[in-house]
Amino acid sequence: VEAESQELVDGSLIDLCGATLLWRTAEGLSRTPTVKHLEALRQEINAARPQCPVGFNTLAFPSMRRKDTPDEKQPWVYLQCGHVHGYHNWGSHRDRDRLDRDQEEREQGRQEGRSRECPMCRARGPYVPLWLGCEASFYLDTAPPTHAFSPCGHVCSEKTAVFWSQIPLPHGTHTFHASCPFCAQQLSGEQGYVRLIFQGPLD
Numbered sequence: 001v002e003a004e005s006q007e008l009v010d011g012s013l014i015d016l017c018g019a020t021l022l023w024r025t026a027e028g029l030s031r032t033p034t035v036k037h038l039e040a041l042r043q044e045i046n047a048a049r050p051q052c053p054v055g056f057n058t059l060a061f062p063s064m065r066r067k068d069t070p071d072e073k074q075p076w077v078y079l080q081c082g083h084v085h086g087y088h089n090w091g092s093h094r095d096r097d098r099l100d101r102d103q104e105e106r107e108q109g110r111q112e113g114r115s116r117e118c119p120m121c122r123a124r125g126p127y128v129p130l131w132l133g134c135e136a137s138f139y140l141d142t143a144p145p146t147h148a149f150s151p152c153g154h155v156c157s158e159k160t161a162v163f164w165s166q167i168p169l170p171h172g173t174h175t176f177h178a179s180c181p182f183c184a185q186q187l188s189g190e191q192g193y194v195r196l197i198f199q200g201p202l203d
């Protein structure tokens with residue numbers, strides 16, 4: 001945070017007895033996407049048919065409705081480098097056993113946050129599913145969602161990612177750290193977010 005002041009401007013954070021409020025002015029909100037706009041952005045990304053560079057399957061962000069388990073086309077990212085992939089091992093075998101095993105592996109992977117090696121660049125790090133942040137008022141602009149918070153995988157625009165990664169939010173009474181606005185998870189890694197590298201369709 002650059003400066004503390006008594007003046008409320010767009011994006012001000014108000015500490016109210018431990019609860020942090022985000023102050024948005026009407027003008028600031030007019031630059032914020034609506035839920036409809038977010039849905040349009042989602043469809044735009046999906047229309048570009050991002051692909052898994054390994055499995056060559058087309059990836060797609062699931063609809064905004066909150067879900068707990070990633071679905072088949074969900075994009076995943078290596079947080080170390082930003083390379084976006086589909087979930088590996090989810091290939092041509094589509095028998096039930098396989099699906100169950102993959103499901104299990106994904107659950108395990110999520111719980112352990114185990115690190116994996118990116119097949120594109122060999123960077124090692126956590127491999128997490130990407131989710132579009134669906135709370136429109138946390139967005140600072142309507143730019144395409146090209147960045148993701150680390151380690152939770154919430155996707156938003158670059159400006160939004162940079163903004164939130166620099167805002168220390170109170171955690172308990174004495175500690176402050178930058179958190180993902182969508183899920184309140186403490187950000188990790190050098191910057192707290194990663195630029196996503198999508199692989200387009202190979203024609």
Ligand SMILES: [Zn+2]
Binds near residue numbers: 121122123
């Ligand atoms: Zn990589």
Ligand SMILES: [Zn+2]
Binds near residue numbers: 183184
């Ligand atoms: Zn998050």
